[in-house]
Amino acid sequence: MAAVVVQRRHHPVRLLVLGDSLTFHGPQGPVPADNPRLWPNVAATALGGHAELVAGFGWTARDAWWALTGDPRVWSLLPRTDVLVLAVGHMDTLPSPLPTFLRQGLRYLRPDGLRRRARDAYRTLQPGLSRLFGGRPVALPPHLTVRYLDSCVRSVQAFEPDVQAVGMTPSVHVSPAYASVHTGRAAAERAVRAWSSRTGVPLLDVPPIVGEHVRSRRGNPDGMHWGWEGHALVGAAMADLIRSVAVSHSEPAEP
Numbered sequence: 001m002a003a004v005v006v007q008r009r010h011h012p013v014r015l016l017v018l019g020d021s022l023t024f025h026g027p028q029g030p031v032p033a034d035n036p037r038l039w040p041n042v043a044a045t046a047l048g049g050h051a052e053l054v055a056g057f058g059w060t061a062r063d064a065w066w067a068l069t070g071d072p073r074v075w076s077l078l079p080r081t082d083v084l085v086l087a088v089g090h091m092d093t094l095p096s097p098l099p100t101f102l103r104q105g106l107r108y109l110r111p112d113g114l115r116r117r118a119r120d121a122y123r124t125l126q127p128g129l130s131r132l133f134g135g136r137p138v139a140l141p142p143h144l145t146v147r148y149l150d151s152c153v154r155s156v157q158a159f160e161p162d163v164q165a166v167g168m169t170p171s172v173h174v175s176p177a178y179a180s181v182h183t184g185r186a187a188a189e190r191a192v193r194a195w196s197s198r199t200g201v202p203l204l205d206v207p208p209i210v211g212e213h214v215r216s217r218r219g220n221p222d223g224m225h226w227g228w229e230g231h232a233l234v235g236a237a238m239a240d241l242i243r244s245v246a247v248s249h250s251e252p253a254e255p
Helices: 039-046 061-070 072-080 100-108 112-132 142-159 185-199 207-215 228-244
Strands: 014-019 050-055 083-087 164-168
Touching: 014 039, 014 061, 014 072, 039 050, 039 083, 039 228, 050 072, 061 142, 083 142, 100 112, 142 164, 142 185, 164 228, 207 228
Parallel strands: 014 050, 014 083, 083 164
Antiparallel strands: none
């Protein structure tokens, strides 16, 4: 897929970012989506535009697909979107010792005391289980990550063919919650890069941008999320990537 040149009435660039918690966590924890220091807003500001963020804790590419197909607010944003930023795929690579449906189902346990004990027990066991099982299974296998990314792009461009899609390679972590185990990342990156080559969807290569920031613990103390330095770096790099795919907001040429 060649880079799409958007020709609409003149307006600031408008980003729709589907993301996980890396889009809205700062050095102390989660912050509101309109915080100007978050990387989606840094990127949009650098482009002279605006970002709409649709994201959630632990979201994988599957959650992005569910948002596209199930959230009426996303449907209303698509006609006003110039660039779809698929800022997911990072959490897909994390160790998931319990099957996803069981892990996510802990929130539904009742009574409250049972739920808290079950979640505390899982958090206590998760680092050791991540080591024991070698980081597998992961939260979402690479072939499914690619399947959902591809479905997102195809569905959006079926209705809004002028929307340019961009993605990201999986980030890195040194999180004690997973015993710093991240053996699933390499396979996920290979799959996402192969998908990018096949479809022409440009990727922001995240680890070279924030790897040192994360590994040196200058980000969030959890060893996974980014500090403001990381957000600034990613936001600037994303703006550069979007510029490089020739997104234009000029009036259509007169016949």
